[in-house]
Amino acid sequence: MRVSRLMLVTLRDDPAEAEIPSHKLLLRAGYIRRLAPGIFAYLPLMWRVLRKVSRVVREEMDAAGALETLLPQLQPADLWRRSGRWAGYTAGEGIMFHLHDRQDRELGLGPTHEEVVTSLAADLLRSYRQLPVNLYQIQTKFRDEIRPRFGLMRGREFIMKDAYSFHADEACLAQTYAVMDRAYRRIFARCGLRAVAVEADSGAIGGSASQEFMVTADAGEDLILASPDGHYAANQERAQSLAEPAVPLAGGLRAGGAGEPLATPGQATIEQLCAGHGLQASQVVKVLLLLARFEDGHDQPLLVALRGDQQLNEVKLANAVSGRLGAKHGALLEVAALTPDSLKRAGLDPLPFGFLGPQLGDDLLAGGGVAPSFLRLADHTAAELEIFVCGANQPDRHLLGASWSGLGLSVEGVDLRAAQPGERCVHDPRQRLEASRGIEVGHIFQLGRKYSTAMDACFTTEAGSSEPFWMGCYGIGVSRLAQAAVEQHHDGNGICWPLAIAPFEVLVVPANVADAAQAALAGRLYDDLLQAGVEALLDDRSERAGVKFKDGDLLGIPWRVVVGRGAAEGRVELVERSGAGSHELPADDLLAHLLPRVERQRRGLLDG
RNA sequence: CGGGAUGUAGCGCAGCUUGGUAGCGCACUUCGUUCGGGACGAAGGGGCCGCAGGUUCGAAUCCUGUCAUCCCGACCA
Numbered sequence A: 001m002r003v004s005r006l007m008l009v010t011l012r013d014d015p016a017e018a019e020i021p022s023h024k025l026l027l028r029a030g031y032i033r034r035l036a037p038g039i040f041a042y043l044p045l046m047w048r049v050l051r052k053v054s055r056v057v058r059e060e061m062d063a064a065g066a067l068e069t070l071l072p073q074l075q076p077a078d079l080w081r082r083s084g085r086w087a088g089y090t091a092g093e094g095i096m097f098h099l100h101d102r103q104d105r106e107l108g109l110g111p112t113h114e115e116v117v118t119s120l121a122a123d124l125l126r127s128y129r130q131l132p133v134n135l136y137q138i139q140t141k142f143r144d145e146i147r148p149r150f151g152l153m154r155g156r157e158f159i160m161k162d163a164y165s166f167h168a169d170e171a172c173l174a175q176t177y178a179v180m181d182r183a184y185r186r187i188f189a190r191c192g193l194r195a196v197a198v199e200a201d202s203g204a205i206g207g208s209a210s211q212e213f214m215v216t217a218d219a220g221e222d223l224i225l226a227s228p229d230g231h232y233a234a235n236q237e238r239a240q241s242l243a244e245p246a247v248p249l250a251g252g253l254r255a256g257g258a259g260e261p262l263a264t265p266g267q268a269t270i271e272q273l274c275a276g277h278g279l280q281a282s283q284v285v286k287v288l289l290l291l292a293r294f295e296d297g298h299d300q301p302l303l304v305a306l307r308g309d310q311q312l313n314e315v316k317l318a319n320a321v322s323g324r325l326g327a328k329h330g331a332l333l334e335v336a337a338l339t340p341d342s343l344k345r346a347g348l349d350p351l352p353f354g355f356l357g358p359q360l361g362d363d364l365l366a367g368g369g370v371a372p373s374f375l376r377l378a379d380h381t382a383a384e385l386e387i388f389v390c391g392a393n394q395p396d397r398h399l400l401g402a403s404w405s406g407l408g409l410s411v412e413g414v415d416l417r418a419a420q421p422g423e424r425c426v427h428d429p430r431q432r433l434e435a436s437r438g439i440e441v442g443h444i445f446q447l448g449r450k451y452s453t454a455m456d457a458c459f460t461t462e463a464g465s466s467e468p469f470w471m472g473c474y475g476i477g478v479s480r481l482a483q484a485a486v487e488q489h490h491d492g493n494g495i496c497w498p499l500a501i502a503p504f505e506v507l508v509v510p511a512n513v514a515d516a517a518q519a520a521l522a523g524r525l526y527d528d529l530l531q532a533g534v535e536a537l538l539d540d541r542s543e544r545a546g547v548k549f550k551d552g553d554l555l556g557i558p559w560r561v562v563v564g565r566g567a568a569e570g571r572v573e574l575v576e577r578s579g580a581g582s583h584e585l586p587a588d589d590l591l592a593h594l595l596p597r598v599e600r601q602r603r604g605l606l607d608g
Numbered sequence B: 001c002g003g004g005a006u007g008u009a010g011c012g013c014a015g016c017u018u019g020g021u022a023g024c025g026c027a028c029u030u031c032g033u034u035c036g037g038g039a040c041g042a043a044g045g046g047g048c049c050g051c052a053g054g055u056u057c058g059a060a061u062c063c064u065g066u067c068a069u070c071c072c073g074a075c076c077a
Helices: A021-028 A044-063 A077-083 A086-090 A114-124 A170-190 A270-277 A314-329 A340-345 A450-454 A478-488 A516-531 A545-555 A565-569 A587-601
Strands: A032-036 A039-042 A074-076 A097-100 A106-109 A133-142 A157-167 A195-199 A210-216 A222-226 A233-235 A258-263 A284-294 A299-307 A332-337 A375-379 A388-394 A397-402 A434-448 A458-460 A466-468 A470-477 A506-510 A536-538 A559-563 A571-576 A582-586
Touching: A021 A032, A021 A478, A039 A044, A044 A133, A044 A157, A044 A170, A044 A478, A074 A077, A077 A086, A077 A106, A077 A114, A077 A450, A086 A106, A086 A332, A114 A133, A114 A157, A114 A450, A114 A470, A157 A170, A157 A478, A170 A195, A170 A210, A170 A434, A170 A470, A195 A222, A195 A434, A210 A222, A210 A478, A258 A388, A270 A284, A284 A314, A299 A314, A314 A332, A314 A375, A434 A450, A434 A478, A450 A470, A470 A478, A506 A516, A506 A545, A516 A536, A516 A559, A516 A565, A516 A587, A559 A587, A565 A571, A571 A587, A582 A587
Parallel strands: A195 A233, A284 A388, A299 A375, A506 A536, A506 A559
Antiparallel strands: A032 A039, A074 A106, A097 A106, A133 A157, A157 A470, A195 A210, A210 A434, A222 A233, A222 A434, A258 A397, A284 A299, A284 A332, A388 A397, A434 A470, A458 A466, A559 A571, A571 A582
């Protein structure tokens, strides 16, 4: 390809809409253009990158025995009602674009394809003899993100590879899950990305085991906590750690554990309370009030107890709540803090926030249009406290020396606390968690039988009975991956694509096209490279050399061949974009020198 | 949806406080000089100043409303 024919428009200034380096560079280098929030045109260079990523994904999925397919993006609401996800995905902050057709039928624009593929499987797969099957597709997904961000990182329309596997038993699912795990590691390595696998929350999709693949980069939206020995890594949403032991509270139980009143005027925060009375945060039980909204309209007040020095992990909380009430009330739509304002809106009496204790009665909920009793949850660290300080449920008053039984409460500990960097690891208390940031580019799940049961997707077993499929699902954000590659591979001058996914492999730059010797030699080398099967780009523009060098750096083509002053003597210069080095060599030696290197780099970071 | 900011040429911005002919840099077109790290000179083209009302002799500028975009939180590949 010739640059003069490439529709290349590069920008000298950073567009104001971009925040992170990869987004700025993709815009500046002419790879993408924004059409609306979260909606982008992939310009020809970008499309070449996306096709290369897709090709790697395709090759590895095919090698892992998966079958490529293409499923509809317009999906009938009925299908989603059968899985129970229609309301959760459309109402409230649901992310599915949905519409009515001319017959007034409801349709959704596919944010994911579990429903479609499960109904298809139910149709086609009748016998255990046909299993296992792993179907995948690479296509555009639509999600009405609450806040699209960072270019392709969080778009409302993006390219995804999604795969769904069907099995006769759990062991077979686990086997395919492991095969996908290996395939994913190969995919990211082949694309030249450093990625780490972390334990993850399975979120809205549901299911049991789940693992995310994170491209490490400072601009990543996710916080990863990992042990230095490499044996444990998890998304903070999911991470577990050992909390520091609580400092025992002096003075023992008071009033048989019912606690003695402690005057705490204006001490509404843990810090003020501790400072005022020489207490440690770990000696305090703090209480958070929240309201969980369910699909069926049920509004459930939550009373969450945490040890004073701990933070709530909202993902763990949401899982605990939907685990307890989801079966009865449908999807959990939202969990929000109860505030003085929201209490008033619900028609409830004001509460002494800052002085709440776990013994807060249900009676105050009466007449508020919400469930009449709290769902009471306590984190392990709070439940394990034998003697503690807590709010007295009156302004300016706490209780000293209370215990759970003394307050007349029985609590079961649940993991609700957010693990923090620096805390001890569960698998080895000598290790401490370290934090890093990552961009989630892949996620694999063992879904189990959630969807197949909901949608009545069954097959006949060897014994002749009918059972729902065991399912797995496996996603890769193709367009996100491409941008994540830029985030991981760039410098002050522009992009440094890993060769395996670069739009072109070699850029031939005649320093001065007006120089007949340079133009002729550059043209010859360009032809030779194409002949040799190298994806070459020739910068034939009558620009000054400096402009072409700057643009070349910005574009990030891995190799640059400069045909300049030495052209008359048949000498050219070879520059590797990612390295600082460059060296001169005879033009006749170029192919012999370059080809083995290009071939090696086409394998990305794959060893051997 | 809550909090913050911004809408002026393709991109980046000034002008607005104190109303009076719409500007700068980059990009684009033509000519000349230059030619290995975003050249220089000359000449040009391009604007419903987000939109709608209002105030005024007169509005990019003041007032009201509205829409859009971006940033901070909840969502996810």
